[in-house]
Amino acid sequence: MRAYRQGLAAGDFALATRAAAALTKAGTAPPDTDLLAFAVALHGKDRLGAEKALERLSRAQLDFMVPVLGAWLAFDRGRDPSPLLDTARGNPLAARFADRNRALLLIASGKPDQGLFALAAARGTEDASDRRIDAGIALLRSGQGDKAQIVLGDLAGASPAWRKREAKAGKPDAAFGAAHVFLSLAGDLGSEDIAPLSILLARAALLLDPQEERARLRLAEALSRSDATDLALATLATVRADGPFARGAAAGRVAALRRAGRLPEALADAQALAVPEGATAQEIRDYGELLFQVQRYADAAEVLGRALARAGGDGGWELHYLRGAALDRAGKWDAALRELQRAVQLAPEEPEALTWLGNAQVERGVDLPGAQALLERASTLKPDDPEITDSLGRAYYAEGQFTKALPLLEQAVRGDPGGMRANEHLGDTYWKLGRRIDARYAWRAAAVNAEPADVARLQAKLANGLD
Numbered sequence: 395m396r397a398y399r400q401g402l403a404a405g406d407f408a409l410a411t412r413a414a415a416a417l418t419k420a421g422t423a424p425p426d427t428d429l430l431a432f433a434v435a436l437h438g439k440d441r442l443g444a445e446k447a448l449e450r451l452s453r454a455q456l457d458f459m460v461p462v463l464g465a466w467l468a469f470d471r472g473r474d475p476s477p478l479l480d481t482a483r484g485n486p487l488a489a490r491f492a493d494r495n496r497a498l499l500l501i502a503s504g505k506p507d508q509g510l511f512a513l514a515a516a517r518g519t520e521d522a523s524d525r526r527i528d529a530g531i532a533l534l535r536s537g538q539g540d541k542a543q544i545v546l547g548d549l550a551g552a553s554p555a556w557r558k559r560e561a562k563a564g565k566p567d568a569a570f571g572a573a574h575v576f577l578s579l580a581g582d583l584g585s586e587d588i589a590p591l592s593i594l595l596a597r598a599a600l601l602l603d604p605q606e607e608r609a610r611l612r613l614a615e616a617l618s619r620s621d622a623t624d625l626a627l628a629t630l631a632t633v634r635a636d637g638p639f640a641r642g643a644a645a646g647r648v649a650a651l652r653r654a655g656r657l658p659e660a661l662a663d664a665q666a667l668a669v670p671e672g673a674t675a676q677e678i679r680d681y682g683e684l685l686f687q688v689q690r691y692a693d694a695a696e697v698l699g700r701a702l703a704r705a706g707g708d709g710g711w712e713l714h715y716l717r718g719a720a721l722d723r724a725g726k727w728d729a730a731l732r733e734l735q736r737a738v739q740l741a742p743e744e745p746e747a748l749t750w751l752g753n754a755q756v757e758r759g760v761d762l763p764g765a766q767a768l769l770e771r772a773s774t775l776k777p778d779d780p781e782i783t784d785s786l787g788r789a790y791y792a793e794g795q796f797t798k799a800l801p802l803l804e805q806a807v808r809g810d811p812g813g814m815r816a817n818e819h820l821g822d823t824y825w826k827l828g829r830r831i832d833a834r835y836a837w838r839a840a841a842v843n844a845e846p847a848d849v850a851r852l853q854a855k856l857a858n859g860l861d
Contacts, residue, residue: 433598466571502566551638573603592616618650675705695720711741748772780809
């Protein structure tokens, strides 16, 4: 199994295929080995091998991919792919993939106008941007440059050189279609903790369509999440600078460095992206978040303010929340309060914003009833979150409601036995209720994982209590 996964991570299909065969013989092969077999067979123009792999896929968890992959195989054989696409009806997941590929199959079949009509029907969906790029590439490869220009429009970075490369890549076929099916699924997985499957999907997409640079971005992200940072960075370095995905590769590099804890490098790269006039709101936000992470709170607040301005003044609750948190940490409470209140106003069901604002008010003794209401709402939304439970208990403590605070703080410690904050707050509450031995026990537990800045305070409580 390790050889199988490592072979895929490194792009060694021979090793991965041998390992998959051994796993299959032992009866321990994961379902995605059939995806690998399908991609390798299709790449090698082994029609029978691809059909056999597809038949095995139809009996496993990934069976929702069979109708659309079968449709592309039918297209390669000169048959009408529509009946196979129609078999996806009744299975929402299969139907979703069939719907995504209908426009591409129509374009590949020489029916670009019908394909564009199918594409228009998908306007407003979550993946509309990727569908548009897929269709634009299919049109370029089908010799429909004028229609591709309409579809791609002003796609940033879609240089004449990139368009020329795509136009020369050969007409869309089953390899092209399967690559985009795999890429779509990898996109659906996103940041889910399924990195091995994401790696396989991205590798298979690149095997079948080496020019598909979005697959390199997906592969790099999955490798980064698997702690293969250097391999991820090497993958991103292969994304061409004259294509529309160059900035995505630069952002992916920042994310990989940040995930690996290489913050100085990540910060320098993020700054290079965020400073130019053409920087996007997301690029500026990423830089601001990194500044927050390295505790440059005032700088983070300034940069996040730029991100808000670039987003048109109101880039959603998260930007207001992040800027409010940075201002709070920078000691600019009045400005922080406005941003945090705006975040809560925009997203009254987001526990993160509710909790930060509630905690900030408790720490300052500002509007404690209001803070309690915020934290009660957050606790209702995430009742099993130890941090929120601790925060609500601390809010009750701040108003002297010790008996009401106690069960919440005990619950928070049960949920996170090593948590410094919850144990300290529990100890404070025990002390107020006269349970001095229990209080010192809780403070000792808090001291185990305390930061150096907190140790002196805990030691003073252990020595003198709260008197």
